[in-house]
Amino acid sequence: MSPVVAHSPALSKLSQSRWPHRLAAALLGLTFPLIWIGSLVTTTQAGMAVPDWPNTYGYNLFLYPWQTWLWGPWDLLIEHGHRLLASAVGLLTIALAVALFCLDGRRWIRWLGIVAVVGVIGQGVLGGMRVLLDDRTLAKLHGCAGPAFFALCVALWVCTSMWWTNAKRRPTTGGLERLTLITALLSYVQLVLGAQVRHIALGARPDVFQMLVVMHLALALVLLAHVTVLVVRTVHHRRDQPALVRPAMLLGVLMTVQVGLGLATWVVKYGSPAWLADWGWAAGYTVAADSMLQAMTVTAHVATGSLILAVALVLALRCWRLADWGRQAAVAGSATLLGVTT
Amino acid sequence: MMKANSSWFWARCGLSGTLLGMLLLGLTGCGEAPPARFRLNMVEMVSSEMSRDQQIGIANVLTAAFGTPDEPFAMAEAELDLKKLKAAAGAVASDQLGNEVGLYRRHCAHCHGISGDGAGPTAAFLNPYPRDYRQGVYKFKSTERVARPTRDDLRRVLVEGVPGTAMPSFRLLPDHQLDALIEYVIYLSMRGELEQRLVAETFDLDEGERIDQLPEVAEITKEVVAEIGEKWAQASDLVINPDADLAPPTDRSPAELAVSIAAGRELFHGERAACVKCHGTTALGDGETTDFDDWNKRLFKLSESKPDLDLAELGALPVRTIRPRNLRQGIYRGGRRPLDIYRRIHAGINGSPMPGSAKASPDAAVGLAAEEIWNLVDYVQSLPFDSLSLPPEQLVAPKRERL
Incomplete structure (x- = not known):
């Protein structure tokens, strides 16, 4: 059994109340559907279904006739729905920040709560400006900021948990902690690249899109390799820590699903690749524009990307929380894998 | 030592992140969003x-x-x-x-x-x-x-x-x-x-x-x-409407259909229709595969005549050859009705090397008569059901023998 080190006595005083963690969990529970719906807005190009902001067709956002919203056109349904859900996320973020301020003694997490409030307001303003200016670059930034805010919610959720408070430091394995962090960073970079592909300007040259897609694919391969190594090493080095093994396994599953969704996204958008053209199924396949299958596949690919970032971040935060950098765990041999030395 | 390593690691992360961010911004353009405008050719x-x-x-x-x-x-x-x-x-x-x-x-x-x-x-x-x-x-x-x-x-x-x-x-x-x-x-x-x-x-x-x-x-x-x-x-005045009297009846017997298919097969492999030139003797689309459609042919000729011209810089896509259709798959991009296939054979496919095969007038010496085009339609439509088109396990004789 590896030696363990308790955290400083100050830690035991932290997070006495469970409310911040509950609110953070609720925030996560609302933010993920918000990312789905936001992604659906982009997929179905419904962003300009409501031309004003912060009002909806002149009504206060919350007073817009619900019958018109629910039984109106699809684009209006999801764009206004996206705004309502975003407002709920904003209010919950404020509630969480207040709860952190009142119930959590840690100064840095109070600041993190304030950052979340600033972030959610900033994201809302960005979305509003995207509508008012009908600007594709702002839409791209809005699409990149969404997962970043989701990651912040994940961080708040992890850091307010009992596990975080009670965690005992373990000798570091060296590479594992860095690997988790790099995987989380790469997941976000991949999301940003995906947003560039998705929001490509209509006047862009074909070779720009081609380069972005190639980069997105190349990074997907790198990420796949990273996640594979991460799962193997987490299971190997931290098998006695279900709080690490579970997210690592989940990350592996999500990554596999995501690769499948990525391929499916291409097929439902652009048909089968040319090298499959001679296969009977591919030769006769016709893409169905604006179908529910197309919308949901593309949206699921985007949302799963955010989920991968979230799980990678959970793993990274927990790994770093456990790491006692003063001591190195005894590891049989030394190997270099993807530039990470154990 | 570990602390120093850790600082170095964070510095590297920061530097890499900054460089990557700059790369992404450079690739996609910060606030580029060019206004929608028509481009000149x-x-x-x-x-x-x-x-x-x-x-x-x-x-x-x-x-x-x-x-x-x-x-x-x-x-x-x-x-x-x-x-x-x-x-x-x-x-x-x-x-x-x-x-x-x-x-x-x-x-x-x-x-x-x-x-x-x-x-x-x-x-x-x-x-x-x-x-x-x-x-x-x-x-x-x-x-x-x-x-x-x-x-x-x-x-x-x-x-x-x-x-x-x-x-x-x-x-x-x-x-x-x-x-x-x-x-x-x-x-x-x-x-x-x-x-x-x-x-x-x-x-x-x-x-x-x-x-x-x-x-x-x-x-x-x-x-x-x-x-x-x-x-x-x-x-709308130039729509190809085949003469209804010359179209095959819908209640043909299997024997009549077989005769028409055989005639179509002769034409397909013969010199008058010369379908095999591009579609290949197997009809798998493996005949002439080095030709271009009109759009690519124009670019190819330009690149030959003016090798200094940077076509990509002018907005042209890389030149590609065109692939003749594999007729054994039963996939017809212009429509699968007999009438659609008739029109493809009659007028060819504009912009592609597929030529029109119909006679310019009923008395013309070259070209195919309407009946012959219908024979070809029957043959083309029979190809996906031909034994050569079946999966290997269902084959009863070697391909060469059946050809």
Whole structure:
């Protein structure tokens, strides 16, 4: 059994109340559907279904006739729905920040709560400006900021948990902690690249899109390799820590699903690749524009990307929380894998 | 030591992140979002040695005749419905009643491009490339080879899509949206055709003269647009309608069908129809595979005649050869009805090496008679069910023997 080190006595005083963690969990529970719906807005190009902001067709956002919203056109349904859900996320973020301020003694997490409030307001303003200016670059930034805010919610959720408070430091394995962090960073970079592909300007040259897609694919391969190594090493080095093994396994599953969704996204958008053209199924396949299958596949690919970032971040935060950098765990041999030395 | 390593690691992370962020911004452009505007056909401009000044002259005439992507305009001579054009043009938006505008940018522009040049952002990945509308040349239609397609032809492609390609089926769009898209596609074609004619007209001008500064520019433009509009208006008069008396009856016996298939097989492999030249003796599309469609042939010839010309820089996609159809798969991009296949054989496929095979007149010495075309239709339709097309485990004799 590896030696363990308790955290400083100050830690035991932290997070006495469970409310911040509950609110953070609720925030996560609302933010993920918000990312789905936001992604659906982009997929179905419904962003300009409501031309004003912060009002909806002149009504206060919350007073817009619900019958018109629910039984109106699809684009209006999801764009206004996206705004309502975003407002709920904003209010919950404020509630969480207040709860952190009142119930959590840690100064840095109070600041993190304030950052979340600033972030959610900033994201809302960005979305509003995207509508008012009908600007594709702002839409791209809005699409990149969404997962970043989701990651912040994940961080708040992890850091307010009992596990975080009670965690005992373990000798570091060296590479594992860095690997988790790099995987989380790469997941976000991949999301940003995906947003560039998705929001490509209509006047862009074909070779720009081609380069972005190639980069997105190349990074997907790198990420796949990273996640594979991460799962193997987490299971190997931290098998006695279900709080690490579970997210690592989940990350592996999500990554596999995501690769499948990525391929499916291409097929439902652009048909089968040319090298499959001679296969009977591919030769006769016709893409169905604006179908529910197309919308949901593309949206699921985007949302799963955010989920991968979230799980990678959970793993990274927990790994770093456990790491006692003063001591190195005894590891049989030394190997270099993807530039990470154990 | 560990602390120093850790600091170094964070510094590296920060540096890498900054560099990556700069790379991403550089790649995509920070706040680039170029305004929607029609691009000139730069391949035509440069290959025809149009000066910058002359290009501006042509662009001015085009804007006067057809407006901009946000504010389309059509001269009366074009016979286009401006209301439909306005629904298809502009930025994507919708209202509380579900009325949508910007349909072309929503559904088409990412592949076909804002100008309809077939070079939208996604085009380089697609095979075949998206259609370049600017020549008014369309492959899958019911009309004679060089005739424009009818609106119904364009509607059929929109509704059915083109199997095996990235062209989707827009079956889920309401009729009025399909109508608007069809009108806009014709609009882009007409605009592109006018552009080509203006290049030709400018070519004949004296050095330094600009077409938009000629006193008679309005008359020239009206005349050319009227000519182009006339071609589109005439399309419905040029639909290929085979003689019903010569069409095979629907209640043919298996023996009669077998006779027709055998006759079609003879023609397919014979010299008169010479289908095997491209489709191969196996009909797998493995005959002549080094030919080009008209769009790529033009670029290929240009690259041969002017090797210094950087076609990619001018917005052209890399040149590609065209693949003859594998007829054993039973996938027909222009439609699977016998009538569709009849029309493909009769008029060929415009813009592709597939020639028209019909006789120019009933008494003509060369070409195929209507009965012979129907024989070929029967043979082509029988190919997916031929034993050679079956999976290997179902084969009863070696391929060579059965050929």
